[in-house]
Amino acid sequence: MPTRILPAVGDTDAVRSVTTLLSQLPDAEPVSPVVDSTQLIDTLARLAAESVDELPEVVIVHERIGPVPALELIREVALRFPAVGVILVTSDASPGLFQAAMDYGARGLVALPLSYEELASRVQAVAQWSVGVRRHLGAGGDVFTGVGGTVVTVSGAKGGVGVTLTAIQLALAAQASGRSTALVDLDLQTGDVASYLDVQFRRSVVDLAAITDISPRVLADAVFRHDTGLALLLAPAEGERGEDVTDRAARQIVSALRSRYEVVVIDCGAQIGGAGAAAVEMADRALLVTTPDVVAVRGAKRAVRMWDRLQIRKAEETTIVVNRHSRGTEIQPPLIQKITGTAVAATAVPANFKELQSVVDAGRVHELENKSAVKQALWGLAAELGLVKVPEGAQKAGRFRGGDRGSVSLRRRREG
Incomplete structure (x- = not known):
C-alpha cells in the first residue's frame, strides 16, 4: 500500500x-x-x-x-x-x-x-x-476514531469549591447521552474521584507516566471501567507518586485519551502543578470553579492571572463556573466576570448541599437523583459546553430542560 x-x-x-x-x-x-x-x-x-x-x-x-x-x-x-x-x-x-x-x-x-x-x-x-x-x-470495537475528542479541564479557585463533583457530573452527562467519555483525576496528591465513585483500584495515571508510546492496549489496561460506562484514569493512592507525572507525561496521556474518547474530562484540583498546567493548556475548554464569596473569587482572579503570566491560558479563554449560587448573595456572576476578565458560564450551580450529602458520604455521587437541582444544573452546563449528544428534536421539544434531563438520557438509551 x-x-x-x-x-x-x-x-x-x-x-x-x-x-x-x-x-x-x-x-x-x-x-x-x-x-x-x-x-x-x-x-x-x-x-x-x-x-x-x-x-x-x-x-x-x-x-x-x-x-x-x-x-x-x-x-x-x-x-x-x-x-x-x-x-x-x-x-x-x-x-x-x-x-x-x-x-x-x-x-x-x-x-x-x-x-x-x-x-x-x-x-x-x-x-x-x-x-x-x-x-x-x-480493532477497538467501540473506540472513538475521530479527529480528536473534546478535552475539558476543571480546576478550582481554591480547595473545597466543588471541582470533583463538577467534573464527575459533566462526565456522567456526556456518557449518558451516548458519547464515549473518560474522566481523569489529575489532582495527583489529593484526588478524590475514586472516593466519590466508590472505586477500588490498582492502576493509576502514574502507570502511564514513564511510557513514551501509549498504545491503545496500554491505555486500556490503565483505565478502570465504571458501572456507568465511564473510563476512569485515577490519581495514585500514594500522593507522593504524583510527582512522577511530569508535564511531558501529561501531554502524552491527554493526547492518547483524546484519540480514543469523544469527551475527556480532567479534574485538575485547586493546586496546579506541571501536569495540570499542561492539561489546561491543551484543553478545548478550561473551566475554573468558584463559589460566590470574596476569598474564592480572589483565588479565581489569582489563578487566571498566573495562567496568563505563565502563558498557560489567556483569561478570555477560561470559563468560570459559579457553584453554590443563590440570588441573595452579594457577589453575582456578572461581577465575577468583571473581576476575573474571563467568560462566565450561563449555567450557575445552586447551593443545595442537603441533596448531595447522602451520596457524597456514601461515595455514590453517580446515583444523585435526576430531580436534584444541582444535577440538573451540572447536566445543563454539560449541554452548554457541547459535551452532550442531544437527540434530534429534543431541544426543540424542550426535553433537555429541568428535571427531564436525566430521563431523556435513559429514554435515548432504551431507544438505541
Whole structure:
C-alpha cells in the first residue's frame, strides 16, 4: 500500500527540493504541498471529515512554515489528528531541538540539506507507526476514531469549591447521552474521584507516566471501567507518586485519551502543578470553579492571572463556573466576570448541599437523583459546553430542560 505524504513547506525552493526527493521514494504517494499552517490544518480537517483512512500517513513540516511556528503546528497536528505521523525538516539537528520536537508530538526529524537515505528511512519508520496506530484503533470495537475528542479541564479557585463533583457530573452527562467519555483525576496528591465513585483500584495515571508510546492496549489496561460506562484514569493512592507525572507525561496521556474518547474530562484540583498546567493548556475548554464569596473569587482572579503570566491560558479563554449560587448573595456572576476578565458560564450551580450529602458520604455521587437541582444544573452546563449528544428534536421539544434531563438520557438509551 502506498504511503501518502503531505509536505507543509512555505519556501518555494524548499518545496521543489522536498517534492523532488519524495517522488523518488519507493511506494510513496506525495500529496500536493500546502504552503502555510492554516492550509495544512484545513486540508487535514477536510480529509478527516470524510474518513480517518483518508488522512495521509505522514506529514512533513518545514522549519520555515508559517504563520504558526513549526513546533506549535506539530503540536496541533499531533493533538487533532493523532494517527498522522509528523516529521520536522530543520537545519538545526541539535539534541535540544530533537527533544523539543518529540515533546511537541513529532515522530521524527530530518536535517537540512536533505539526504535521500535519511528522508527515506524516517518516512518508512513513521509510516509504519501510523499504520500500526490505525490498526489498533480499528480493532477497538467501540473506540472513538475521530479527529480528536473534546478535552475539558476543571480546576478550582481554591480547595473545597466543588471541582470533583463538577467534573464527575459533566462526565456522567456526556456518557449518558451516548458519547464515549473518560474522566481523569489529575489532582495527583489529593484526588478524590475514586472516593466519590466508590472505586477500588490498582492502576493509576502514574502507570502511564514513564511510557513514551501509549498504545491503545496500554491505555486500556490503565483505565478502570465504571458501572456507568465511564473510563476512569485515577490519581495514585500514594500522593507522593504524583510527582512522577511530569508535564511531558501529561501531554502524552491527554493526547492518547483524546484519540480514543469523544469527551475527556480532567479534574485538575485547586493546586496546579506541571501536569495540570499542561492539561489546561491543551484543553478545548478550561473551566475554573468558584463559589460566590470574596476569598474564592480572589483565588479565581489569582489563578487566571498566573495562567496568563505563565502563558498557560489567556483569561478570555477560561470559563468560570459559579457553584453554590443563590440570588441573595452579594457577589453575582456578572461581577465575577468583571473581576476575573474571563467568560462566565450561563449555567450557575445552586447551593443545595442537603441533596448531595447522602451520596457524597456514601461515595455514590453517580446515583444523585435526576430531580436534584444541582444535577440538573451540572447536566445543563454539560449541554452548554457541547459535551452532550442531544437527540434530534429534543431541544426543540424542550426535553433537555429541568428535571427531564436525566430521563431523556435513559429514554435515548432504551431507544438505541
